[in-house]
Amino acid sequence: MNDDLLPHITLTLGHLYPDQLNLYGDRGNILTLQRRCQFRGIELRVVELGIGDALAPDEYDMLFIGGGQDKEQAPVAQDLLDIKSIGLWAAIEDDIPVLAVCGGYQLLAHYYRPADGPDMRGLGVFDAWTIHKGAQEPRCTGDIAINWNGNTLVGFENHGGRTYLGTAKPLGKVLKGHGNNSEDHTEGAVYRNSFGTYMHGSLLPKNPHFADHFIALALARTYGRRDDPFTFLTPLDDTLEWEAHAFILERLGLYNAAADALRTYTDVGTILHIPKNQVSLRVNETL
Amino acid sequence: MSEQKPPHFTNREARKRSVSNSTESQMPANHSSKTPSNQHAFKGRQRISLRAGLAVMGGRAAGALSRRLHLGGGTSIAGMVAQRLYPDIVGHLSTQLAHGSVLVTGTNGKTTTSGLIAAILNDAGLRVWRNREGSNLMQGVAGALVIRARPDGNLRRAGQAISIFEVDEAVMPQAVQILPPRAAIFTNLFRDQLDRFGEVETISMRWHQAIDLLPENATLVLNADDPGTAHLSDFFHGQVVFFGIDDSSFDLANEGLAIESHQVIDTRTCPHCGGEYVYSIQYYSHLGHYICSQCRRERPKADVRAVKIVAESIDRLRIQIETRTQQGEIVIPLAGFYNVYNALAAIATSQALGINWEPIVSGIEQFKPAFGRGERVHVEGRTLRLLLAKNPTGFNEVLRTLFSDGIRRYVLFVLNDNTADGQDISWIWDVDFERTTHHLATLTVAGTRAFDLALRLKHAGLEQEAMTIVASAPLRALKVAHESKVRNTRQHRPARNKEAIRNTHMIELDDSITNHRTTKTYGISHALDTAIRQTPSGETLFVIPTYTGLLEIHRELEHRGLTPRYWEERGP
Numbered sequence: 001m002n003d004d005l006l007p008h009i010t011l012t013l014g015h016l017y018p019d020q021l022n023l024y025g026d027r028g029n030i031l032t033l034q035r036r037c038q039f040r041g042i043e044l045r046v047v048e049l050g051i052g053d054a055l056a057p058d059e060y061d062m063l064f065i066g067g068g069q070d071k072e073q074a075p076v077a078q079d080l081l082d083i084k085s086i087g088l089w090a091a092i093e094d095d096i097p098v099l100a101v102c103g104g105y106q107l108l109a110h111y112y113r114p115a116d117g118p119d120m121r122g123l124g125v126f127d128a129w130t131i132h133k134g135a136q137e138p139r140c141t142g143d144i145a146i147n148w149n150g151n152t153l154v155g156f157e158n159h160g161g162r163t164y165l166g167t168a169k170p171l172g173k174v175l176k177g178h179g180n181n182s183e184d185h186t187e188g189a190v191y192r193n194s195f196g197t198y199m200h201g202s203l204l205p206k207n208p209h210f211a212d213h214f215i216a217l218a219l220a221r222t223y224g225r226r227d228d229p230f231t232f233l234t235p236l237d238d239t240l241e242w243e244a245h246a247f248i249l250e251r252l253g254l255y256n257a258a259a260d261a262l263r264t265y266t267d268v269g270t271i272l273h274i275p276k277n278q279v280s281l282r283v284n285e286t287l
Numbered sequence: 288m289s290e291q292k293p294p295h296f297t298n299r300e301a302r303k304r305s306v307s308n309s310t311e312s313q314m315p316a317n318h319s320s321k322t323p324s325n326q327h328a329f330k331g332r333q334r335i336s337l338r339a340g341l342a343v344m345g346g347r348a349a350g351a352l353s354r355r356l357h358l359g360g361g362t363s364i365a366g367m368v369a370q371r372l373y374p375d376i377v378g379h380l381s382t383q384l385a386h387g388s389v390l391v392t393g394t395n396g397k398t399t400t401s402g403l404i405a406a407i408l409n410d411a412g413l414r415v416w417r418n419r420e421g422s423n424l425m426q427g428v429a430g431a432l433v434i435r436a437r438p439d440g441n442l443r444r445a446g447q448a449i450s451i452f453e454v455d456e457a458v459m460p461q462a463v464q465i466l467p468p469r470a471a472i473f474t475n476l477f478r479d480q481l482d483r484f485g486e487v488e489t490i491s492m493r494w495h496q497a498i499d500l501l502p503e504n505a506t507l508v509l510n511a512d513d514p515g516t517a518h519l520s521d522f523f524h525g526q527v528v529f530f531g532i533d534d535s536s537f538d539l540a541n542e543g544l545a546i547e548s549h550q551v552i553d554t555r556t557c558p559h560c561g562g563e564y565v566y567s568i569q570y571y572s573h574l575g576h577y578i579c580s581q582c583r584r585e586r587p588k589a590d591v592r593a594v595k596i597v598a599e600s601i602d603r604l605r606i607q608i609e610t611r612t613q614q615g616e617i618v619i620p621l622a623g624f625y626n627v628y629n630a631l632a633a634i635a636t637s638q639a640l641g642i643n644w645e646p647i648v649s650g651i652e653q654f655k656p657a658f659g660r661g662e663r664v665h666v667e668g669r670t671l672r673l674l675l676a677k678n679p680t681g682f683n684e685v686l687r688t689l690f691s692d693g694i695r696r697y698v699l700f701v702l703n704d705n706t707a708d709g710q711d712i713s714w715i716w717d718v719d720f721e722r723t724t725h726h727l728a729t730l731t732v733a734g735t736r737a738f739d740l741a742l743r744l745k746h747a748g749l750e751q752e753a754m755t756i757v758a759s760a761p762l763r764a765l766k767v768a769h770e771s772k773v774r775n776t777r778q779h780r781p782a783r784n785k786e787a788i789r790n791t792h793m794i795e796l797d798d799s800i801t802n803h804r805t806t807k808t809y810g811i812s813h814a815l816d817t818a819i820r821q822t823p824s825g826e827t828l829f830v831i832p833t834y835t836g837l838l839e840i841h842r843e844l845e846h847r848g849l850t851p852r853y854w855e856e857r858g859p
Contacts, residue, residue: 023481032746
């Protein structure tokens with residue numbers, strides 16, 4: 001592709017609380033977004049937003065919040081409510097794609113109720129709440145695969161709290177694993193372009209289609225009215241990504257889904273390198 | 288079965304006896320001053336107990352059976368059976384040790400630290416009993432005692448004996464309760480096996496419980512540089528010995544490498560006030576000289592300190608030591624800066640046990656690394672060096688050791704996610720693989736999660752063509768192989784199937800995706816061959832496996848007759 005013909009495209013990612021919420025390889029998610037943008041000539045700047053830093057919604061094209069230890073979540077929750085709540089709400093209502101993993105997901109729901117001690121208030125972006133029943137209740141730990149708009153997402157989950165959805169739309173249906181609460185087969189939550197999920201491992205490296213979807217959402221929002229974002233999402237060689245993806249599916253006994261996933265990267269026909277049915281409606285509307 | 292038979296029990300008995308006789312005879316008058324002086328409550332107490340005898344016999348029978356069936360060394364099973372028959376077997380046997388016991392715990396460095404202490408005490412003329420590395424849960428500890436006990440329920444030759452047990456972080460409270468130690472060593476606290484422990488904080492809480500149970504006449508040995516262990520002294524009223532490094536030339540800031548900012552910090556805030564720690568010197572991760580930004584509590588002064596460290600070669604560290612009573616120089620024959628901490632912990636413990644300086648120096652300088660901790664194996668004209676890396680900080684430090692002098696290395700990574708490794712491998716994304724990119728001669732990636740690691744390396748900037756990926760057999764293929772094996776051999780020896788499948792490393796796969804038959808190679812044996820083939824003769828191949836990867840490599844080397852079976856390895 002001729003670089004001169006491409007307009008210079010820059011995206012800015014706000015990484016919230018990188019020092020406090022970094023327990024489960026969250027660097028993998030950031031790296032994946034960076035690499036997948038870089039391979040397509042898109043410059044992705046990462047801005048770290050720690051405790052005390054203000055969040056100006058118009059400065060970011062995407063936001064990421066990771067997971068951390070309970071002990072470190074309390075000051076983060078405080079900061080989220082005191083300092084970042086207005087900016088974050090504005091960003092979310094303005095359709096900025098937000099990915100919140102594990103602890104970050106819990107913080108974006110209504111509240112987190114620990115086994116002992118007072119409730120920890122969240123932002124209430126997702127109509128959902130989390131209850132930790134105490135040490136006697138086993139943690140939800142292990143590989144997980146979900147159905148997301150007809151495609152699989154794979155990851156690893158490790159959480160003590162159970163999340164229950166109110167009116168929030170789940171991210172997907174659990175195929176194998178625990179998901180939100182190991183009762184209702186839901187995993188994660190979606191509100192506008194915000195995604196909350198328990199899946200790490202890291203999530204984005206092994207789910208390139210989801211990573212691309214996330215990038216596409218940001219491109220559509222920021223550049224959508226001037227350019228077709230999908231022309232920039234040129235296919236990449238995702239052999240390793242899909243092999244790793246399929247490995248988890250195979251391990252979970254989902255052999256057909258694994259074969260589908262492996263077929264994805266040999267499927268040369270699609271421009272997006274991902275099956276068509278997962279291009280979300282949201283993006284199409286914006287176009 | 289081509290491998291050699293386990294040696295006869297009587298042979299091992301005889302060998303052990305001859306060794307122990309020689310150490311005893313080597314103990315003339317000048318050695319007696321080196322043996323611990325504070326024997327206080329630890330006089331060997333022997334008493335006949337029918338129940339203990341039964342437990343010992345049951346455990347040893349189970350262990351012998353396990354060895355005979357080639358299931359393993361049989362110490363853990365011996366301990367498990369004995370504990371089932373007599374739950375207090377550990378307490379019963381441990382009180383007979385003339386010099387008591389020492390417990391070593393922490394995320395990294397347990398095996399090397401306890402190995403170093405054992406080498407020092409051995410040189411000081413004591414008979415040292417250890418649990419085998421990996422058997423660090425209570426049944427492993429019990430097993431280590433049971434296999435040295437007589438059928439009357441008493442220990443053999445308990446006089447002059449001291450036991451050094453490495454104990455899993457999470458079982459430390461039980462261990463302290465059942466086996467009151469003379470010294471308890473906490474090496475460091477990093478994130479490890481989060482799927483098992485939940486969070487780093489969980490371990491911290493278990494350790495508080497352990498300290499509460501620690502008898503006051505015991506000595507607590509703590510890493511002053513790790514705020515996660517140093518603050519444990521607040522919960523203990525007995526003697527505390529701190530060890531630490533006082534050499535600012537190893538500060539990360541001095542390395543001047545931007546990538547060093549990617550450190551995995553696991554203790555960030557002060558447990559007293561929640562304030563953030565600020566560092567004047569940071570060695571790696573959260574280890575260094577710190578002070579709380581709010582309550583101003585700072586790193587305790589180290590009693591045993593390394594004031595100057597010179598890395599003479601990859602596995603020769605010359606350190607200048609200062610303790611309250613002694614100054615001196617010691618050469619640590621091990622690879623990796625982190626081994627300075629292990630050596631300091633061993634020195635601090637030995638001094639607390641009343642050991643003189645000479646055996647400390649000789650014990651450390653002549654130390655032979657344990658399996659997977661940097662020891663050498665010679666294979667087809669190449670040297671294999673195995674460096675276990677099981678969590679982000681451990682991995683980062685191994686990479687720092689190998690890739691800081693600009694020499695291109697031949698490397699084999701093995702990443703497994705079995706239960707003993709921790710099933711969550713997200714942590715590989717926290718490891719600084721970026722520093723390897725321009726320093727790799729050849730690279731082979733293997734293990735159950737080879738693709739995940741390859742993906743991580745790809746994101747670190749490595750070309751996919753630059754690595755050879757040898758995955759474990761995919762489950763699909765395993766399933767097919769298993770089914771055909773079961774069908775063919777059901778009448779005969781179904782027990783062998785597992786082994787047969789594990790050793791299958793050429794699998795013909797009817798590839799439904801590309802619609803043509805391909806023969807793919809899988810498995811650790813093939814990975815090792817590939818890596819060795821890529822390494823020129825005379826060069827060194829660095830093998831960096833996770834825990835079960837290390838066991839697989841070991842099993843593979845055993846099959847090739849290059850290393851002894853691990854339970855035949857004789858510790859110091």
